Amino acid sequence: MSDEGDELPDDVGSGRRARWxxxxxxxxxxxxxxxxxxxxxxxxxxxxxxxxxxxxxxxxxxxxxxLAGGGVANQDDADVRITPEEGGTLSSVDGVEGPRLGATNDQAATIRSHDGVEHASPVLLETGQLESSDGEPRTVRLVGVVPDDESRTVAGLSTADLESGDPHYANGSYSGPRTGEIVLSSTAAERLGASPGDELAVSTGPGGRTSSAAPSVRVTAVADEGASGSDAPIALVHLSELQSVSGADDGQLADRVLVWGESRAAQSAATDAYPAAAVEVAGETDPSSLFDDGLxxxxxxxxxxxxxxxxxxxxxxxxxxxxxxxxxxxxxxxxxxxxxxxxxxxxxxxxxxxxxxxxxxxxxxxxxxxxxxxxxxxxxxxxxxxxxxxxxxxxxxxxxxxxxxxxxxxxxxxxxxxxxxxxxxxx
Amino acid sequence: MFNHTVRGSRSPVRDRAGERESTTAVRLDGVTHEYGASGGRLRSSDERTVTALRDVSIEVPMGTTVGLEGPSGSGKSTVLHAVAGLLVPTAGRVELRGTDIAALSDAERTRVRRHHIGIVFQRFHLLPSLSARANVALPLVQSGLPRSDRRERATNLLHDVGLGDRSTHRPGELSGGERQRVAIARALATDPDVIVADEPTGELDTATGTAVLELLTDIGRDRAVVVASHDEATLDVADRVITLCDGRVDDVR
Structure with missing residues (x-):
């Protein structure tokens, strides 16, 4: 007496399928x-x-x-982002640096020349220290950007309070005039005890050493509380001035390039400029980035x-x-x-x-x-x-x-x- | 009427097509059952047991309707459950066409029930979410018949029991008598050798009960029917009536 299938002598397979x-x-x-x-x-x-x-x-x-797509440091209103392929992400203000893009200033200018592209800006992220009103150095996440006449959001802060353009870049000579402008998030301002119009000394690198190449900066604006979307101390500065301070001017390095404009044109321009980089259209974060970011x-x-x-x-x-x-x-x-x-x-x-x-x-x-x-x-x-x-x-x-x-x-x-x-x- | 066959029916019980009239369908031989006992052995020496059947021997030939009567607790339902393979007696043999189904595994006994036994419950036990046709076709699902064949056979059976125009109705939309007729059609779905019916007219009025009894009589012509009932009218359709008392066969008439 077999245990199953014995009632299906004609076509056991089809009978079993019919049963299921x-x-x-x-x-x-x-x-x-x-x-x-x-x-x-x-x-x-x-x-x-x-x-x-x-x-x-x-x-x-x-x-x-x-969060994997950038967290607060990546909170921007750009339509396309260019990041190094497999370079990991800078997912938070305390993120760890990964590979960077080179020749970003020149490539951003090239991208800006494309039809349908409104603006393109390299973005450099550096952890730096600014001297607070009591003379103590405070760690701040510095974000270098090239502003234009439009108000844009980078790292959760508006670029409207920075002078348009990047005069210190001077066609790659880094010899143009410094604007010395800085926009602080409310947390950064609170930590530094700073308010618009204050002068702050800048340093980067270990130990908070004040750089001789970096004269003091002037606070042009403090973002409203909560405007940056986090409690992180963030500060927006002109790109080339941050590149000079951090040494990223050698190779025109940046962590990403942001492009504003019509998505398809911006994506095409981005791909042309950086064919080997990851080009991400806003709202289309790659889920695999979840594996690259610990948090x-x-x-x-x-x-x-x-x-x-x-x-x-x-x-x-x-x-x-x-x-x-x-x-x-x-x-x-x-x-x-x-x-x-x-x-x-x-x-x-x-x-x-x-x-x-x-x-x-x-x-x-x-x-x-x-x-x-x-x-x-x-x-x-x-x-x-x-x-x-x-x-x-x-x-x-x-x-x-x-x-x-x-x-x-x-x-x-x-x-x-x-x-x-x-x-x-x-x- | 009621002669629809199911394709490819095989089970541990031998199918002797054409020999139905001459064979014994069901034989209970020295069956004893104690509730509170498990698998024929008492669970523990001090566990209270109730003896439902005591050395019961019954034979039901093919083409015969046997009625079981007796007071509540006399063992009628236990006999039916033993015949239906729903219960394994503590001792004795329950033979279905010569095979001791009490000695089979649960899976084999389930298969025997699927192919050779139809059960009619007092409370119908139709699935309320299914149509009358789907309820009748239920036993055929496990047989592996294609859906079209299942529907055709269920439709034919509903027609046979006078419910051809009620096939898409759900049990809640049917009267008590109609529900019992659907339950009878379901019991016949696999063209079983044996039908067991527990108080089949217990929930029906007299007129409806009479119609159901006529159906059972018709069914009993080419198979064995075992009916348990308190109702004299129901027992009148039986060829033989066995009276049970305190789990023993008290009288046969």
């Missing part, structure tokens, strides 16, 4: 009826729990992605673990309760000859369907959540997007939900396996 199709079809049919008519609240609560968990995962991963990666992993844990717990609990209420169905299936594996398959498929539907709803909720987070952040603390959505989030969220469902499924299966057909049919 039948089981899945039966489960789908029942699930739909129960979700829309008989046990609406129970299934809806399971779906809602999964959806909220997945939405949380999507939003937090979106924030992590935005973003940790955040996304944390979101994943929390998501799986919460999702699996909800699914296990609610589906367990659903199965407990549905024991009579399982008893009927046993009485008409459904073996244990088929009955458990009905429970498992039902659990997976619920999880899948919840995950799809969660992706939608997550997208709404990201829009909401950006709207709230934009209206309060940050000028740019603090969370990004990427199309890969959809399969990722579904995979996470499915995995959570698989983690959860043993519990409803255990409840189902304990069903006594005699108890149920005699009840």
């Amino acid at each position: 199709r039948g089981i899945v079809g039966l489960t789908l049919s029942r699930w739909w009826r129960r979700a829309t008519r008989t046990t609406v609240s129970r299934i809806a609560s399971t779906i809602a729990a999964v959806a909220l968990t997945i939405a949380l995962l999507v939003v937090v991963t979106g924030i992590a992605l935005a 973003a990666f940790a955040t996304s992993v944390l979101a994943l673990l929390v998501g799986v844990t919460i999702c699996a717990s909800f699914v296990a609990t609610t589906m367990g309760m659903t199965v407990d209420e549905d024991r009579r169905m399982l008893a009927v299936l046993e009485s008409v000859g459904f073996p244990t594996y088929s009955r458990l398959a009905v429970v498992a498929v039902s659990t997976v369907i619920t999880t899948l539907v919840g995950s799809v709803a969660g992706i939608g909720l997550g997208m709404v959540g990201i829009v909401g987070v950006n709207t709230i952040a934009g209206g309060t603390v940050a000028p740019g997007a603090v969370a990004h959505f990427h199309p890969l989030f959809a399969p990722y969220a579904i995979a996470v939900a499915l995995f959570s469902g698989l983690v959860a499924v043993p519990y409803p299966l255990a409840v189902a396996a304990r069903t006594s057909v005699l108890e149920e049919v005699n009840r």
Whole structure:
């Protein structure tokens, strides 16, 4: 007496397929009826729990992605960003330097000459020290940029208070006049005890040594509290002046080049100028950047673990309760000859369907959540997007939900396996 | 009527097509069952057990309807459950067409039930979320029949029980008698050798119950039917009535 397949002498394969199709079809049919008519609240609560968990995962991963895309130091309103390929990211004001782009001043000028490009500016990030009003050196993240006549946002600060152009560059001689202008974030200003019009001494490098090549700078503006989107001490200066102070003038080095204008034209110009660099269009952060940034990666992993844990717990609990209420169905299936594996398959498929539907709803909720987070952040603390959505989030969220469902499924299966057909049919 | 066959039906119980009239469908031989005992052995010496059946021997030939009567707790349902393979007795043999199904594994007994036994419950036990046709086709899902074949057979069976125009209705949209007829059609889905019915008219009014009994009589012509009931009208359709008392066969008439 073989254990299975013995009732299918004609075509075992097609019979088995028909059986599984039948089981899945039966489960789908029942699930739909129960979700829309008989046990609406129970299934809806399971779906809602999964959806909220997945939405949380999507939003937090979106924030992590935005963080990997640059964090506050990268908060800008540029349409295209050029960064060194595989160069890692400068994800926060305390980030670690990676490879830099060369000849950025010249290439930015070339990019600016393209039709459809409004402006292009290299951005150099350096950790430097400015002397506070009490004479103590304070560490500040210095951001070198080439402003133009338009007000643009770089590192969360407006360039409007810097003189247009970069006169010290002087066609690569670095001998032009220094403007000595600096725009401080509110945190930097507070740390330095500085206000507009104050003179501050600049130093870079270890020990906070004041550079002889860097005369004092004058505070032209202090950003409103929260305008930079973080509590980080950031200061905006002209690019060539920071390059001179940091030694990045040799090779015209910069960490990235920002391009403003029509996206396609800006992207094309960027690719022409730096064919081997990573060219990223605004809002299209590469998810693989999550792996390059420690904080973003940790955040996304944390979101994943929390998501799986919460999702699996909800699914296990609610589906367990659903199965407990549905024991009579399982008893009927046993009485008409459904073996244990088929009955458990009905429970498992039902659990997976619920999880899948919840995950799809969660992706939608997550997208709404990201829009909401950006709207709230934009209206309060940050000028740019603090969370990004990427199309890969959809399969990722579904995979996470499915995995959570698989983690959860043993519990409803255990409840189902304990069903006594005699108890149920005699009840 | 009721002669639709299911393709490729094989199970641990030998299928002797064409020999139904001449064979014994069901034989209970010295069956004893104690609730509180597990797998034929007592769980512990001090555990309280209830003896539901005591050395019961019954034979049900093919083409015969056997009625079981007796007071509550006399063991009627336990006999039905043993015949249906839902319960393994503590001792004795439960033979279905010569095979002791009590000695089979759970999986094998489930397969026997799928192919050879149809069960009609007092409370119908239809799945409320499925249509009448889907309920009838339920036992065929596991048999691996294509969907079109399942639908066709279920439709035919519903027609046979007089519910051809109710196939898309759900149990909640049917009367008690219609539900019981759907349950009977479901029990016939795999063209089983044996039908067990536990108080099949217990929840029905007299007229509806009579219609259901006519159906059972019709069914019983080419298979074995075991019916447990308190109702004399139900027992009147039986060829033989066995009276159970305190788990023992008290009378056969």
